[in-house]
Amino acid sequence: MTNANYTTSTTPQxxxxxxxxxxxxxxxxxxxxxxxxxxxPASRVERKDDVVSITAMNDCDIxxxxxxxxxxxxxxGDLRVTQVTGSLAINAVxxxxxxxxxxxxxxxxxxxxxxxxxxxGDVQTDIVRGDATLKRVAGSVAIxxxxxNLVVDDLGGGLxxxxxxxxxxxxxxxxxxxxYVTKASGDVTFRVKGGGGQFTLNCRGDLRVRVPMANWTGxxxxxxxxxxxxxxxxxxxxxxxxxxxxAATGSPVDADQISGQVEALIELAMSQFETQMSKVQHDLExxxxxxxxxxxxxxxxxxxxxxxxxxRAEHAAGSWSFSFGRPPTPPTPPSEPVSDQExxxxxxxxxxxxxxxxxxxxxxxxxxx
Numbered sequence: 001m002t003n004a005n006y007t008t009s010t011t012p013q014x015x016x017x018x019x020x021x022x023x024x025x026x027x028x029x030x031x032x033x034x035x036x037x038x039x040x041p042a043s044r045v046e047r048k049d050d051v052v053s054i055t056a057m058n059d060c061d062i063x064x065x066x067x068x069x070x071x072x073x074x075x076x077g078d079l080r081v082t083q084v085t086g087s088l089a090i091n092a093v094x095x096x097x098x099x100x101x102x103x104x105x106x107x108x109x110x111x112x113x114x115x116x117x118x119x120x121g122d123v124q125t126d127i128v129r130g131d132a133t134l135k136r137v138a139g140s141v142a143i144x145x146x147x148x149n150l151v152v153d154d155l156g157g158g159l160x161x162x163x164x165x166x167x168x169x170x171x172x173x174x175x176x177x178x179x180y181v182t183k184a185s186g187d188v189t190f191r192v193k194g195g196g197g198q199f200t201l202n203c204r205g206d207l208r209v210r211v212p213m214a215n216w217t218g219x220x221x222x223x224x225x226x227x228x229x230x231x232x233x234x235x236x237x238x239x240x241x242x243x244x245x246x247a248a249t250g251s252p253v254d255a256d257q258i259s260g261q262v263e264a265l266i267e268l269a270m271s272q273f274e275t276q277m278s279k280v281q282h283d284l285e286x287x288x289x290x291x292x293x294x295x296x297x298x299x300x301x302x303x304x305x306x307x308x309x310x311x312r313a314e315h316a317a318g319s320w321s322f323s324f325g326r327p328p329t330p331p332t333p334p335s336e337p338v339s340d341q342e343x344x345x346x347x348x349x350x351x352x353x354x355x356x357x358x359x360x361x362x363x364x365x366x367x368x369x
Contacts, residue, residue: 002036002056004045011067011086012050019076020059021095026066026083035061078112085120096130104139113148122157131166140178150184154193158232167240171247174232181235188238193247196228200235203242210245 006012008030016022020037036043038058046053054060059077069086072079078095081088085103096112099105104121107114113130116123122139125132131148134141140157143150149166152159158178161168167186174180174195182188188203192211201207202222209216213225227234236242346363349355355363 001039002034002043002045004032004034004047004052006032006047006052008032008052008065009050010065011069012052012065013069013071014052014054014062014064015071015073016054016056016060016062016075017073018054018056018060019074020056021077021079022056022060022062022072022075023080024062024064024070024082024084026068026085026101027063028066029063030065031063032065032068033063149186150182168238174228174230174234176231179233179235183237185239187240187242188236189243189245190234190236191245191247192227194228195232196226196230197232197234198224198226199244200224200233201242201244202236203238203240205238205241208241208243210243 010030012032014024014032016024032052034045034052034054036045036054036056036058037060038056040057042055043057044055054062064084066083067086068084070081070084070088072088072090072093074091075093075095075097079090079093079097081099081102083101085101088099088102088105090097090105090107090110092109092111093107094111096114097107097110098115099119100115100117102116102119105116105119105123105125107123107125109127109129110125111129114125114128114132114134116134117136119134119137119139123134123137123141125143127144128146128148131150132143132146133151134155135151135153137154138156140159141152141155142160143162145163145165146161147165150161150164150168150170152168152170152172155172155175157175159170159172159180159182161182161184164182164184164186166184168182168184168188170180170182170189171191171193172180173193174197176195176197180197182190187205199209199213201209201218201224204221207218207220207223209223209225211227213223213227216223216225218224236244346355346360350357350360
């Protein structure tokens with residue numbers, strides 16, 4: 001394992017390349033602490049004054065001062081940044097990116113899903129290959145392309161989205177002088193939380209406007225009108241249906257709290273499972289020496305299945321807050337079935353007293369995940 005620990009100012013600069021998963025957490029201490037899950041000579045940490053360069057060949061966890069400026073060149077796995085309010089520049093993430101309690105954000109490419117919750121500045125993104133969810137952004141949001149669905153909630157500035165291949169769901173107040181533009185290949189739903197401005201609406205499906213509009217002109221495909229008092233400019237284009245609605249009423253659900261609780265439960269369950277699996281393997285090796293290749297293969301498959309289940313559950317928890325009232329997600333395709341050879345191997349281990357029935361059930365359950 002590669003470790004580094006540096007005392008810095010409150011605003012150091014970190015440049016990072018990670019060939020696996022990367023997690024960064026801001027703290028109140030003037031310390032940069034780096035943990036890389038390998039001893040590869042290709043993993044290295046270099047420091048010059050307040051500038052730290054990090055190359056990680058495996059999973060990497062970093063804690064740093066809250067005001068740290070981050071430049072993330074490449075992440076091969078998933079990225080998670082929490083409570084770092086310095087500038088955040090991201091070149092490429094091959095997996096999902098989750099950013100919470102951050103400052104201004106500039107992103108070139110996210111191959112998976114992008115989630116931004118509580119950003120103190122502007123958020124600029126070129127391409128998101130999956131879904132994009134942005135909530136509580138103090139500044140403006142500018143996105144070139146979202147290949148999946150887009151969800152935006154509570155903006156302090158304007159919105160400029162060139163292309164959404166899926167549906168776009170927007171909910172925000174309109175701020176005077178700001179421009180809000182979204183174009184989607186699917187449906188567009190805009191819920192107005194307050195403020196006012198001039199609307200220009202076009203769609204190929206059904207146009208439904210459920211807020212009062214002055215000077216309204218249009219038909220069931222396009223229209224223009226003035227909502228409330230204000231100078232915002234709103235342009236919405238949809239290849240599907242287009243809805244303009246008032247903000248949802250009633251007691252809001254604290255989705256972030258629910259998501260956090262779900263994530264905590266997932267971590268606890270996976271920790272318990274991993275402990276049980278490690279104990280089974282340790283007991284076997286203590287009694288009978290190194291596992292044969294068939295048993296090792298079964299154990300490796302169980303571990304991979306558990307990791308896949310964990311990632312699916314974490315993804316579900318990350319998008320939990322935006323799942324209310326939406327159609328159910330299609331079921332996950334079935335995983336590789338357990339082979340007869342693996343079943344017989346596990347039964348043979350029970351028969352020979354190498355593992356007990358509970359341990360066999362755990363192995364079969366993991367392999368079938």
